[in-house]
Amino acid sequence: MxxxxxxxxxxxxxxxxxxxxxxxxxxxxxxxxxxxxxxxxxxxxxxxxxxxxxxxxxxxxxxxxxxxxxxxxxxxxxTGTKEDSMVVLTNGENVSEKINEHVNEHVNSNVVLKEETANESEKVESNEDTLAACDIGTTTVVCYLIDKETGQIISTRSGANPQRSFGADVLSRIDAAARADDNDKANGGLQMMQTQIVSLLNGWISEMLTECGRTKVSRFSVAGNTVMCHLLMGISPEKLGKAPFMPDEYFGRKFNPLDIGLENCQIMIIFPAVSGFVGGDITAGMMETVNCNELTLYLDIGTNGEMALGKGDRYVCCATAAGPAFEGAQIELGMPAAKGAVDKVWLEGRRIKYSVIGNDRPVGLCGSGLSMRLPFF
Ligand code: FES
Known part of the structure; x- marks a missing residue:
């Protein structure tokens, strides 16, 4: 195209x-x-x-x-670029609990969301039967509208994170956020990325509410890595780009959605980060494992990869670059493991042989092809 x-x-x-x-x-x-x-x-x-x-x-x-x-x-x-072939996972095994029970049982007691008393106007306007939940990933964003009474997902939206134009990984976004726009000082990378994600969410929430015949979301829960949450709130993630990688904000509390221009939502809750690179996406995912008395390994393999191992109230976590690191993102001919990617390279005598995904014309090297190619350099 x-x-x-x-x-x-x-x-x-x-x-x-x-x-x-x-x-x-x-x-x-x-x-x-x-x-x-x-x-x-x-x-x-x-x-x-x-x-x-x-x-x-x-x-x-x-x-x-x-x-x-x-x-x-x-x-x-x-080319197999993500825009061409991106499939965003939106379905999975669902939890059986009603959402409000789940939230009450696990979130409030264990993940330490700071509860604040809703003011009178919030109580009056709140449309108590509609919740929304969103996972803001570095590469993809998924948003659900949920019926609070039944816990059922009633509408879903998913797509690419528009901030990708500022870089594929969180370090590129941190870098871009710190950069001012020479032509528009009031509208540097941080503001532009915040506008991009807020506009996307506004569009989706509005569409989903209309689709389901509802008017307002009473609680909008957001899970994302620490950098994505900083960008959503318009807080500079600069400190996450250099040692000791301490965030300015750990979240885990309520925000007024209107403060960032997010419409049709009464209250926004951002899941708490544990550290600079173990963010609210992990604490949200671990709602399924906290209080479990069996040794549990929780994995989140996205653009960043994180894992948490432990049981009961004691877990150890770590994080590292994942997605683009395996897609040769910083290599000129690197690409995801899609049609046209060289995925294997080997020697037969003095000849270099390779295989291509889809048996197609080679277009680039995916992560496995790249790592198998390195010994020949
Ligand atoms: S975005 Fe231009 S060279 Fe990477």
Whole structure:
């Protein structure tokens, strides 16, 4: 799929000739450019074709725009990029408890959410029968609307995290959040990423409420890694990018959704982080394992990988880079393990042999292909 874009600086107050093609596309909602390194110029994945005033393939993050420039943003069907092949997991084995009992039994007593008394206006307006829950992942976002009485999921939305244009991993996002936009000082990376995620959630919640004939969410529970929660709240995650990696905020309390522009929700609760890289997504997931008297291993293998091992009230946790680290995200020809990816490389005599997923034309190297290839260098 091709998008042909013409840049007209005279009618666009947000951009100048110092703006890069990537910045222009981000601020105009033009999707399709892969940016695993977040615009540092190191991954080589953000190539677009300039057709006017010159003809050249360029890196969108390194090339400045000019008036009248024409560019083609191309999404190749066979590259196996996540946009082409992304399947977001939204279903699984469901817990049998009613949601409110579950929350009362596990969350309030163990994960130490700081309860605050709802003020009178909250009590009056609250539509007590509708809850929402959201998992904000570095790569994907999933949101559910839940009937509080039955605990049933009544509507679901899922998709790519729009902040991916600022980089595939949390370190790229931390870096981008710290960077100001040269053309729009009041609208740097942090504000842009916050706007992106809040807009996505606003759209989904509004759609789901309409679909289910409801008007308001009484409680919106958010689970995400510590960086994603900082970005949602517009808090700089800069400290998470350098030792000792201590967050500014551990969450685990109520927030007023309107403070971040989130509409149609009465109260927002963000699950507590344990440390900089063991975030609310882990504590939310561990609701199933706390108070279990058997040794339990909890795994969350996403863009970041975390594990927690323990039983009862004692667990040890650790976290490391996972997803893009196995997809060659920072390698020019790296790609997910999708059609066209070289997944195995071996020697037969003096000849290098390889296999390609889908027996197709090779397009790039996925993680296993890359690691098997390394000994030959
Ligand atoms: S985003 Fe341009 S080189 Fe990585």
């Amino acid at each position: 091709q998008q042909r874009i013409t840049i007209n600086l005279n009618t666009d107050s947000k951009t100048t000739d110092k703006t890069t093609i990537l910045e222009y596309c981000r601020s105009h909602g033009i999707a399709g450019i892969e940016t695993p390194c977040g615009g540092k110029g190191t991954c080589g994945k953000c190539k677009v074709t300039v057709t006017k005033p010159y003809y050249k393939d360029v890196l969108a993050c390194q090339t400045k725009i000019c008036d009248g420039m024409e560019i083609i943003v191309e999404r190749k069907e066979s």
